[in-house]
Amino acid sequence: MNPKVLTTLEYHKIRLRLAEHAATSLGKAKAESVQPSLDFAEVKQLLQATDEAFKVDRLKGGAPFGGIRDVRQAIARARIGSTLGPADLLDIALTIGGGRKLKRFLLTMHENEPIPLLAQATEPISENREVEEKIKSCIDEQADILDSASPELARIRQELRTSESRARDKLEQMIRTPSIQKMLQDSLITIRGDRYVIPVKQEYRASFGGMIHDQSASGATLFIEPEAVVTLNNKLRELKMREEREIEKILIMLSGFVAEAAEDLSLSVEALGELDFIFARSGLARVLKATLPIMNDRGFLKLKKGRHPLLNPAAVVPLDVELGNQFSTIIVTGPNTGGKTVSLKTVGLLSLMAMSGLFIPAEEGSQMCVFDAIYADIGDEQSIEQSLSTFSSHMTNIISILKGMTPKSLVLLDELGAGTDPAEGSALAIAMLEYIHQFGCRVIATTHFSELKAYAFERKGVINASMEFNVQTLSPTYRLLVGVPGRSNAFAIAERLGLPRPILEMARGHVDEDDKRVETMIASLEANRATSEDERKKAEQQRAEAERVRSQLEDEREKFREQRDKLLAKAEQEAKAAVANARREADEVIRELRRLALEERGAVKEHKLIDAKRRLDQAAPELRDKRDAVKTAKKKADVIGVGDEVRVVSLGQKGHIVEMAGESEATVQLGILKMKVNKADLELIKQAPAVKPVQPVSASVKRSRDENVRTELDLRGSNLEEAMIETDRFLDESFLNGFGQVYVIHGKGTGVLRTGLQDYFKRHKHVKSYRLGNYGEGGAGVTVVELK
The missing domain is CATH 1.10.1420.10 (MutS, DNA mismatch repair protein; Chain A, domain 3)
Structure with missing residues (x-):
């Protein structure tokens, strides 16, 4: 580059x-x-x-x-x-x-x-790691050699400390001696030239033996090494030299590891x-606040809200520009101080940044190109040393650009054709732009010449652009408007500043009609563009607001879903826990009832049943709370009678009513168990069939329900022949009493009794169907018989 x-x-x-x-x-x-x-x-x-x-x-x-x-x-x-x-x-x-x-x-x-x-x-x-560990084993964090760097160094330093201690002890004894203290400037021990000395007053030099190593600036104090510690100091000096030689060996060793x-x-x-x-x-x-640019090598450049990286972000006006697609040359016109030069530098500098692997300060989606060269003729090129005018310097630079550029180059030209006669300057500017455009380069040029506006309008692949200027405030906005040529705004500015109207009218009279029409057209274009821009901003604001509301609604809906799912999950867990707990308690109650039934041989004491039912209700309060709802949803019989098939809601068990115990209670047969249940806790499943009156052959055939009739028959311990006789009598009685379902208890044992009875049930005229008992009804030890 x-x-x-x-x-x-x-x-x-x-x-x-x-x-x-x-x-x-x-x-x-x-x-x-x-x-x-x-x-x-x-x-x-x-x-x-x-x-x-x-x-x-x-x-x-x-x-x-x-x-x-x-x-x-x-x-x-x-x-x-x-x-x-x-x-x-x-x-x-x-x-x-x-x-x-x-x-x-x-x-x-x-x-x-x-x-x-x-x-x-x-x-x-x-x-x-080996080099690092060797160095750290010898050198501490303050870059001092450790005693442990070598055994020899550790021994030398131990001797040093011992000798130093002896020398200091010897001098301590001396400075504490009264006859010597009066000769000392201060009662302290110091070091001069790696040797221990004490400060002696000048007037006692003759009476105090030893070697002078230094004196104070005033000459009043001499730093003397007493003869008593000369030998000790000599030994210290020798040990320090040995220490230095050992340290040198260690450093040579470590440097060798680094060299390897x-x-x-x-x-x-x-x-x-x-x-x-x-x-x-x-x-x-x-x-x-830069973003990753999308790179290409086909000469296409599209900046979205690009900002010059060296300007104050709060003050810089973003730049929107596209180059290399429908048009490869942009001609920017307009007054000075409008930001044309900044726009050129922004495009050029952001291109250099992208080609250096740097993010660019622009919105996401901006596209940059890898150019084989970037050329720029920007600023005042006047050279006093070379005696070149501004025009000459510009032309020298541009000629150099024309010689070096390629079709994949980016050319930035500021104030093209300036510094000479306007007619000749505009002609040269058009010719140079045409040459570069035909060559295939990407070009952005700024100029004051109106002729270039027409050239850009007529030439395919070239487009006008301008820097927006606020006539009301007489200040530039620094916004690049692609597709709209710039106006000089000289008359408007002069009028705002107070130039007399006659002078303005006279000046307008000197302007060609064609130029007036062009200026009017540009003014119309700017007005239309401003209106469109306002409408676009409003549409973007409305779209952003709609997007914000939609996003807010989505967030709220998502939060509602999450809250709903959490509540449902929590409710489900609580329900599962309640049901599991109720089932455990119910199982315990049922096991206890079975045990009581076996102990009482089928007759459960009423107070024990009431206590068990109370415990069951306490175990499942949630189920009890829902009982009323269940009742209303189920079919209820106005009148429940003996023989009806019912469900005990609190227990979730089916059974048959064997006895009406008053107006509010009934005795229910649940498998092998009998218990009194409140009618409100009963749900009718099936009413017992009405028994048609039969004209008896003899008075002994007619049977009526009495307290001795049962809905189960216990045959355990009987042989098959005895069991069949007893079963036949039991089924006849049950049929005559209108029972829909009875229980035959035969036990598990070897299975002979069960098999024989079930073969008998197949042939019996009153038997509609039969099955083994379910859980809670006795299981395989009981056969449940449904009567016709």
Whole structure:
């Protein structure tokens, strides 16, 4: 890319802003040297990487770059055999650890949210855990060599501490001695040249032996090493030299480890710098509220609400422009200070940003093109050094553009043809635009010449545009209006500023009729456009309001559904729990009733039944509460009589009435159990068939219901022959008493009695059907017989 156009479009300022978002000096260096790419595939890959980093920032709040340093120079020195210092070695260890942490973070996220390019960028980052551990085992976080770096260093430092302690103890004894204290300036011990000394007053120099190492600025104090500690100080000096030699050995050893891994470390550092650069691009996009542009290589450009990234976002007016589809050249006309130059720079700078892998400050759906070159002739090109006029400088620049451009270039021309005679300037401008247009470039040019308005109107593929100007306020709005040529507005501005009307009328008289018609037409177009724009804004507002209401209704409906589902689920759980609890209690009651029935041989005491029924009611209050509703929904008989088949609602069991116990109660046979039940708790299933009166052959045949008649027959312990005789008598009595259903208790045993009786039931004239008892009726030990 031509360096001149980068300067003209202020691309270097984008580099500086990008560098501010780098977390390391590695990423900052890459940001400061970034260049637009001319390769379409590379640009798409750069933008995809930026998009992946933007996703990481959005979901995780950023990536961890802590501890990563630019250690390339240190690695290079180690490679050629230099000994690295503790600080350099510590930076290398921290960078290795930071790189490993960053790699693990990105690969973990890639498993849940695919970020393939970032995951691929981590591949060169090597573990190098051995180098990191060796360095950290010898150097602490303050870049000091640890005692544990080697056994020899630990021994030397132990001796040092012992010798230092002896020297200090010796001097402490001296400064506490009264005869010496009067000679001292201060009762303290200090160090000069790695040797312990004490401050002695100048006047006692002759009477105080020892070696002078320093004196105060005033000369009143001498720092003397007493003869008593000379030997100890000499030993300390020797130990410190040995310590330095041992530390040198340790650093040489660690530098050797770095040299062995230099290739892997260099690749890791480069990969870390590239990742930091990618996340810096994401950080800039977040600050600029930028979006991912849709890239193409066919010369098509469509900006939606594009903003210049270097201007104040609160003050900048968004730019809508489309180039390269129906028209490849835009000619922008209108007065100065209207924002034409800013529009040119916005298009050019956003194109450079997109080609650099950066998001652009525009609405989503904006499309940008990868140009093979961008050329710009913008601003005052006058050169005093070269003695060139503004026109000459512009022409020199444009000629250079004409020589270098290709059909895939973007050309931005500001004030085309300015700086010379208007007639010649407009002719040159039309000729140059026609040449560039025929060449196939994408062109945006600004001009003052009215002749170019007509050229744009007549030439296919060229379109007029203008910068909107508010005549009422005498100020530009900085909005680009594509399809509407600009007006000078000179007369309107002069009139608003107070120029006398006679002068204005005289000036209008000097304007050609054709120019007047053009100006009137432009004014009409602007008025129509303003009206259409207002209508469009109103329609968009109404659509946005309708969309907001629809979204609100959808949210409320979804919340209602969720609340309804939660309530239904809760009610269902509570109902299931209540039913399960009721069933458990009912089972317990039934088991107890069976036990009582067996103990009483079929006769359950009434007070025990009442107590069991009370417990059952307490176990299922929900069922009891619903009992009235169930009753009203079921068929009820006005009169319930003996022999009727009924359901005990509170128990959910079927049975037959065997006795009416007063007006409000009835004795019900439930399987092998009998119990008194309130009539209100009974539901009629089937009435007993009316018994037709039969003229008896003898008086002994007629039977009537009495208290001794039962609806069950217990044959347990009988043989088959006895059982058949007793069963025949029992079935006849039951038939005559109008029973619809009776129970024959034969027990389980070997099954011989059950099988023989069931064969007998098949042939009996009063038997309609038979079956084994259900749960609660005795199971396989009872046969339930339905009579005709």
